[in-house]
Amino acid sequence: MGLTYLEKFRDPSLAKNLVAAIHKESRLTLRLMEVCGTHTMAIFRHGIRNILPETITLLSGPGCPVCVTAQKDIDAFVAVSRQPDVIVTTFGDLMRVPGSGTTLAGQKGAGADVRMVYSVFDAVTIARQNPEKQVVFCAVGFETTIPTIAAAVLMAAKEKVTNFSIYGANKLTPPALAALMTTPGVSIDGFILPGHVSVITGVDAYRSVFETHKVPSVITGFEPIDILHAVLMLVRQNESRVPALENAYPRAVRESGNPKAREVMHQVFTVGDAAWRGIGLIKNSGMELKPDFKAFDAGARFELNLTDVAEPKGCACGEILMGLKTPVACALYKKVCTPMTPVGPCMVSSEGACAAYYNYG
């Protein structure tokens, strides 16, 4: 019986060979960072950490859109949900992330109209069906999600769905990597770069970060074989001391990515600065609506009176996202902070590092 396409990427004997090769070739002590939250989850779900040599440490990076959403932005979503005649739409994971007061799930429990959607287009549909209400979409995500959000804004503009708006907290990946590399104390011997994001950005988007910092980098997919393969490539780059930017996911990622999606994205958004939770402001790492589309900006539509609030005391999410700490090193981990009583988003998001340690540790 032949293996189907996907099963090949889980084939135990292929995996065994890769693991054996990693054990044989790896000598240096390496700190490898999986940038993307989906990689973090896959690594835990397949039990990859404990089949690698002890000399290899896998660190989670700033690649889960829920984890990096600033507390100020969560507070804004909550504030919008408090407005009269508003329907807040959001992707699932965001529901439970604590703002400084409550969560969107808490707001829903208290009677606010908060709805989980699977696509931003569902939010536009809800707006069409509820003309007497304002429908706001909490726009979080990376390059993977931004083009679709842009397409929804374009659609709403074309169809004159004027009761639809977005609260934007979208972010870009390469500037975050660059910021990481210049943060004191950060030491990373290799990046496992996100597959989904790279489908849009292409390999080219990482070139300038790579040229400046020369950190071994491999783009890969989410199957166990993909990840093990990427680890082996990073081991080889380190052992031979020839860092490279490689694409181990050619079945999905092209050098130039998906220019069409990027075009839509840049039609609606322009690059601006963005606040990352636990990390702070990163220049040119966010996306703002262009003047032509300002009408769809929920931040301008509502008077939210947000005050700046400190992030929860003791939460080490920022250090975790930069690979400075592992969740177990956080003083609150498992004591105060659990999936039932999360202090930081890393414990909430299904892609969060703390949740992964907690659930699969």
Add this chain to the structure above:
Amino acid sequence: MNAEKNNTILLDHGAGGKASHALFSEMILPLFSNEYLAMGDDGAVYSVPAGKMAFSTDSYVVDPIFFNGGNIGDLAVNGTVNDIAMCGAIPLYISVGLIIEEGLPINDFQEIITSMATAADRAGVKIVTGDTKVVPRGKADKIFINTSGVGMIPEGVNVSGSRALPGDKIILSGTMADHGIAILTAREGLTFDGDLKTDSAPLNHMVKTMLSSGCEVHVLRDPTRGGVGTTLNEIASQSGVGMTLFEKDLPIKKPVNGVCELLGFDPLYIANEGKLLAIVPEKQASKVLDLIKADTFGKNAAIIGEVTDQRPGKVFLETAIGGQRLVDMLTGEQLPRIC
């Protein structure tokens, strides 16, 4: 009751007067008909053989009320039948409490109670008492159903979540996550390739066969909400044992797995409504497995793991690629990932 004039449930239907009477005697009674219900008394009077009884209750508030492969009605009957069967009992009688929202189309109501009657037939239980209430629009969501039931435990049977022993094998009676994924896709209007259908089914016949075969069965449990992962965690801590599961042996349908992958869900935590977990001594495992496989609802059964004396209270999974990970209890609802 004049169905032409009123094609939805009205508050009158619950007011205890003529309309209530008509709803019961014209719609419900003919479907659930049996000698106990026909008595029309406030409760059912029946004789029971001597021995141990099992008694269970559950309320069903599923949204949507219709989904691929079933509806809230058969779910409510199968659910209670299974809860009783998981005590090692033979379910006999059940009660049905209906809380209906004003405005529910009569046709929908008809379809729901018809499937309840069919489910009770299939399980071989009698609906012997019940209650109907109608609440104003907005005070309930279409229809809520409570079912309670009783059953008799055959002599010598002793199954409990606290009886798993190191060395025992863990059997799952079929594919995981079918019900949860069917509900999710129906609720969210998601369309995927492949047949995503609930597995809602009565398991009492399967249980009866197992128990009357003379095989020793230590634990029976249906992994409903929280899925196989959470249920096994409960048993592990009840029994004070460890467990190891083998990913390669976990039965799951391809389309179900596909949806899980797409949304970032772990099928180990997704609800089942027609599956059971049986924990049995190693030497009888293959015989019990064969008995389960011979049942209509047990074709895809598999031995998925074993009970150990290592790390009591914890469940571990050996992954297909040879890694190992903890399978903890689920906290809260699983939420889809963002990208």
